[in-house]
Amino acid sequence: MTRGNILSSRDDKNDIMKHLIEKAEKLGIKIPHITAEKINAAIKPVLRKMEKAGIRIDVAKLEKLDRKLSKKLIELKKKIEKLAGHSFNVDSPTQMAEVLFNELKLPKADLKKTKSGISTAASELKKIEKKHKIIPPILEHRELAKLISTYLKPLPTLVDEDSRLHTTYGLETSTGRLTSSEPNLQNIPIRGTYGPEIRAAFVASPGMKLISADYSQIELRVVACLAKDGAMIKAFQNNEDIHTRTASEIFDTELSKVTPEQRRAAKTVNFGIVYGQTPYGLSQGLGIPVEKAAEYIMHYFEIHKGVKNYINSMIKMARDEGYVETLFGTKRYLPEIGSSNRYLAEAEERMAINTPVQGTAAEILKLAMIELDRKLTRSVISSGRSPVERSHEISPTSPEARGRNDNPSPRMLLTVHDEIVVEAPAKLANEVAKVIKETMENAVALCVPVRADVGIGDNWAAAK
DNA sequence: TCGTTCACG
DNA sequence: ACGTACGTGAACGAT
Numbered sequence: 240m241t242r243g244n245i246l247s248s249r250d251d252k253n254d255i256m257k258h259l260i261e262k263a264e265k266l267g268i269k270i271p272h273i274t275a276e277k278i279n280a281a282i283k284p285v286l287r288k289m290e291k292a293g294i295r296i297d298v299a300k301l302e303k304l305d306r307k308l309s310k311k312l313i314e315l316k317k318k319i320e321k322l323a324g325h326s327f328n329v330d331s332p333t334q335m336a337e338v339l340f341n342e343l344k345l346p347k348a349d350l351k352k353t354k355s356g357i358s359t360a361a362s363e364l365k366k367i368e369k370k371h372k373i374i375p376p377i378l379e380h381r382e383l384a385k386l387i388s389t390y391l392k393p394l395p396t397l398v399d400e401d402s403r404l405h406t407t408y409g410l411e412t413s414t415g416r417l418t419s420s421e422p423n424l425q426n427i428p429i430r431g432t433y434g435p436e437i438r439a440a441f442v443a444s445p446g447m448k449l450i451s452a453d454y455s456q457i458e459l460r461v462v463a464c465l466a467k468d469g470a471m472i473k474a475f476q477n478n479e480d481i482h483t484r485t486a487s488e489i490f491d492t493e494l495s496k497v498t499p500e501q502r503r504a505a506k507t508v509n510f511g512i513v514y515g516q517t518p519y520g521l522s523q524g525l526g527i528p529v530e531k532a533a534e535y536i537m538h539y540f541e542i543h544k545g546v547k548n549y550i551n552s553m554i555k556m557a558r559d560e561g562y563v564e565t566l567f568g569t570k571r572y573l574p575e576i577g578s579s580n581r582y583l584a585e586a587e588e589r590m591a592i593n594t595p596v597q598g599t600a601a602e603i604l605k606l607a608m609i610e611l612d613r614k615l616t617r618s619v620i621s622s623g624r625s626p627v628e629r630s631h632e633i634s635p636t637s638p639e640a641r642g643r644n645d646n647p648s649p650r651m652l653l654t655v656h657d658e659i660v661v662e663a664p665a666k667l668a669n670e671v672a673k674v675i676k677e678t679m680e681n682a683v684a685l686c687v688p689v690r691a692d693v694g695i696g697d698n699w700a701a702a703k
Numbered sequence: 704t705c706g707t708t709c710a711c712g
Numbered sequence: 713a714c715g716t717a718c719g720t721g722a723a724c725g726a727t
Contacts, residue, residue, distance in 0.1 A: 423721045426711035514717030593718040656712040
């Protein structure tokens with residue numbers, strides 16, 4: 240699958256390790272001596288265990304919410320069809336566009352086009368929200384239809400005899416992130432009116448708690464180090480709120496005088512940077528003129544010369560070498576970056592900027608998971624007895640022991656890009672939470688502190 | 704099977 | 713003049 244066995248000899252791998260260590264040292268980062276390849280090999284058994292464990296679902300709760308939202312959905316459909324003057328398939332973008340732009344003659348000039356016509360995406364419909372009473376119910380219908388068809392209806396049918404839901408994790412992504420499928424448990428709603436209600440249906444087993452731990456701004460911390468950006472490094476070392484700091488920079492305001500509105504805008508700028516966002520994209524995101532957006536970005540790069548330099552050097556690297564790589568050596572080839580097709584070339588430029596950041600963050604999370612699994616499996620925090628003591632009885636993780644709820648040990652259940660969810664006996668929850676936090680924060684010694692926030696609760700919503 | 708839309712980080 | 717922020721997976725309609 241890779242290269243011939245003869246070429247990928249052990250010496251060759253040592254060379255890779257040497258190269259990675261040297262690169263990390265130049266960035267002021269001390270990495271564990273391990274390559275991406277080995278990280279992926281080591282995470283596999285951990286993922287298989289998590290899949291097998293599954294997470295308990297409060298099926299009745301989902302079904303109750305389904306009944307409530309399905310009823311609302313019917314009313315919304317009626318309302319939309321009444322305003323349209325006839326019944327039609329509200330779920331069909333084609334028919335929706337016909338109703339809105341041909342029958343009701345709503346203005347379509349400012350809206351994005353798709354291959355098949357005018358876009359009816361929520362972000363586009365919001366632009367004409369004030370033009371007709373039909374838009375708000377359409378937006379609400381969209382939201383509810385999504386929740387019902389993707390989560391509320393399917394999930395209850397997928398639980399096992401213990402009401403547990405088992406996903407499958409995959410490793411084959413272009414940046415090194417994990418995927419989750421059948422069902423995807425990495426896109427369970429959290430925002431909106433009903434997001435928290437759906438998350439609250441992911442519950443701890445009796446006598447147990449869920450512990451959720453997520454990295455705080457891991458991607459921006461990675462940027463600070465990969466870019467060796469002095470201003471960003473200082474902000475993180477001083478434990479400042481990075482978005483407030485950016486706001487004070489781009490709006491030229493004292494830290495204490497940054498408004499919530501300014502902080503929100505700065506947050507968009509910070510994330511946009513990691514994606515290679517253009518002034519146009521930022522203007523869309525913030526609802527401001529392109530000129531203003533360009534000004535913010537320019538001002539940002541005046542202060543963050545390291546980030547500017549990082550962007551340029553990743554694009555150069557991809558052009559010269561044909562690929563970019565993460566801290567632990569996951570490569571992504573970008574063959575079209577020199578293409579005369581500007582669309583393709585610019586898309587790969589953004590990948591060159593984003594991949595090392597997103598991929599390095601993913602590797603850090605995987606390292607933390609591997610280490611945490613080791614600690615949860617072998618350490619005395621499993622019910623406070625030594626592994627030797629426990630080895631003389633039924634394994635605490637065996638189905639027999641779990642069935643009787645006998646000395647269950649803490650175990651990882653889920654992971655969502657910068658988050659780990661663990662289930663632990665209620666009595667051990669505080670102790671386990673500390674171990675998780677400590678493991679995540681020390682998985683790698685970046686040039687800035689790494690922080691993780693931990694919460695404990697009876698369900699996934701309450702654990703955040 | 705593809706395109707559109709939208710849920711998450 | 714053009715299109716415009718990265719990475720995923722799932723549901724639905726159109727073909």
